[in-house]
Amino acid sequence: MKTRNYHIIFILLLFVGFSCFGCARQDNSNSAPGTVTEVQEESDDVLDMLLSDDLFDDDFTSDRGYHDPWEPLNRVVFEFNDTLYYWVLNPLNKAYTAALPWDLRYSIGNFVNNIAAPVRLVNNLLQWKIADAGVVLSRFLINSTLGVYGFGDPALMEFGLEPKPEDFGQTLGVWGVGEGIYLCLPVLGPLTVRGTAGFAADAFAHPMVYFIDSLWVSGEYYALSRVNLLSLNPDVYEELKKYSLDPYVSMRQAYLDYRRTLTNDNVLLQRSDNRL
Amino acid sequence: MNMLRSLSTSLLLIFLCGFTVLASPGPTEVLKPTLQEMIDVIGDPALAGIEQKASRRKKIMNIAAKGFNFAEMSKLVLGRTWKKIDQQQRTDFEQLFTKLLQNAYVGKLEGYAGQKIEYKAERIKGKKAAVSTLLKNPGSPPLPVNYLMINADGGWRVYDINIEGVSLLRNYREQFRSILRKDKFEGLIKVIEEKNESFENEDFR
Numbered sequence: 452m453k454t455r456n457y458h459i460i461f462i463l464l465l466f467v468g469f470s471c472f473g474c475a476r477q478d479n480s481n482s483a484p485g486t487v488t489e490v491q492e493e494s495d496d497v498l499d500m501l502l503s504d505d506l507f508d509d510d511f512t513s514d515r516g517y518h519d520p521w522e523p524l525n526r527v528v529f530e531f532n533d534t535l536y537y538w539v540l541n542p543l544n545k546a547y548t549a550a551l552p553w554d555l556r557y558s559i560g561n562f563v564n565n566i567a568a569p570v571r572l573v574n575n576l577l578q579w580k581i582a583d584a585g586v587v588l589s590r591f592l593i594n595s596t597l598g599v600y601g602f603g604d605p606a607l608m609e610f611g612l613e614p615k616p617e618d619f620g621q622t623l624g625v626w627g628v629g630e631g632i633y634l635c636l637p638v639l640g641p642l643t644v645r646g647t648a649g650f651a652a653d654a655f656a657h658p659m660v661y662f663i664d665s666l667w668v669s670g671e672y673y674a675l676s677r678v679n680l681l682s683l684n685p686d687v688y689e690e691l692k693k694y695s696l697d698p699y700v701s702m703r704q705a706y707l708d709y710r711r712t713l714t715n716d717n718v719l720l721q722r723s724d725n726r727l
Numbered sequence: 728m729n730m731l732r733s734l735s736t737s738l739l740l741i742f743l744c745g746f747t748v749l750a751s752p753g754p755t756e757v758l759k760p761t762l763q764e765m766i767d768v769i770g771d772p773a774l775a776g777i778e779q780k781a782s783r784r785k786k787i788m789n790i791a792a793k794g795f796n797f798a799e800m801s802k803l804v805l806g807r808t809w810k811k812i813d814q815q816q817r818t819d820f821e822q823l824f825t826k827l828l829q830n831a832y833v834g835k836l837e838g839y840a841g842q843k844i845e846y847k848a849e850r851i852k853g854k855k856a857a858v859s860t861l862l863k864n865p866g867s868p869p870l871p872v873n874y875l876m877i878n879a880d881g882g883w884r885v886y887d888i889n890i891e892g893v894s895l896l897r898n899y900r901e902q903f904r905s906i907l908r909k910d911k912f913e914g915l916i917k918v919i920e921e922k923n924e925s926f927e928n929e930d931f932r
Contacts, residue, residue: 497848498848498849498859498873504875504894696903696918696919697906700902701901705898708893709892711892
């Protein structure tokens with residue numbers, strides 16, 4: 452009974468998506484002749500954003516600052532996560548990487564991302580990014596069929612449809628909800644209050660939660676997908692530690708910079724879901 | 728008559744050439760050869776190996792000085808603290824921080840072999856400019872690396888590197904600020920010195 456309800460929700464979502472797919476197509480055909488200018492405009496946006504940095508102001512604190520009143524506690528959790536990384540996650544990742552070749556792990560990453568398409572669809576819609584929602588849906592349909600259950604990414608390779616990653620944390624940001632304080636959570640790592648709320652809310656749009664009845668197995672699925680993601684980006688954390696003088700501050704700043712870029716505009720980012 | 732025309736044409740050509748040389752090169756025109764020369768040195772098999780590290784790094788840093796404004800970076804990364812330290816401390820700090828950037832950035836560059844840089848766009852806004860590039864490595868997705876440059880002391884040079892919205896300089900600035908709050912300037916110097924020492928024995932090429 453419970454599962455059937457969720458099926459209905461999923462099918463409804465698909466229908467909503469379908470109607471938007473129509474809008475998106477219309478939207479695309481309107482701007483079809485100006486594809487090149489679109490790319491140019493996009494890179495102009497990037498450069499404008501970069502040039503508006505405030506490094507030359509002595510007291511930059513305004514919107515680029517951070518709010519970390521729990522820093523002492525966060526630092527303790529950071530140390531805990533660090534230990535966890537070197538004693539559990541890293542050995543696990545090494546074994547996993549040794550067992551499976553890169554191609555397979557990349558395909559698993561594609562599969563995991565493809566299944567999470569409803570999360571991106573819902574959030575694109577909630578942010579009124581209708582064209583992008585159409586792209587998410589097209590990607591899902593193409594990759595689920597031509598891409599063999601989502602293991603391949605022909606939508607990007609053959610059709611040039613780039614992922615449109617949106618999550619509820621970003622949606623809240625677009626809606627004007629503040630970040631809240633910075634948190635370093637056990638196992639999950641750096642987040643803001645807004646990001647945490649978004650993370651929890653997104654779980655409800657994730658089909659795996661509905662296909663798997665047990666919370667425990669959902670957790671295992673999540674853990675496995677994270678290990679897979681880590682195996683595709685093995686050096687990220689170790690490099691951060693290597694090049695920084697205060698890894699806690701470095702990670703906080705990198706996380707906030709990255710999330711703000713994501714929330715405001717993704718033009719600075721290389722759109723790849725398989726990147727940590 | 729004919730000779731006169733060819734003479735005036737060649738004169739014009741000489742003038743044009745002269746002007747191109749006189750006009751200082753734009754941001755991308757500075758960045759492109761700088762990065763290419765650095766990559767060439769990194770890829771040079773004659774300079775590979777840990778025994779060559781010192782001479783290779785020296786060569787790379789000589790090239791880097793043409794395209795990177797380390798003095799401006801040192802000033803920006805310290806923020807307000809820069810105004811509170813004396814000339815000697817500034818010189819010392821610039822040296823240490825340049826060394827740290829060398830370890831972090833050049834060390835990272837050395838980790839990539841056979842990379843290509845695609846120059847996407849450039850925009851100038853007053854004394855500042857942004858150049859967007861894509862770092863292409865065989866076997867991994869391309870990485871967007873954006874260079875921020877400033878036109879000071881006679882030319883365009885890089886003052887910040889921004890990868891996916893994460894600013895290298897801002898990241899160090901926040902770290903330094905946190906250390907300065909606790910350990911003051913002397914403490915910061917000590918931490919950077921220790922960090923630099925930790926890179927002494929590593930090598931990628």
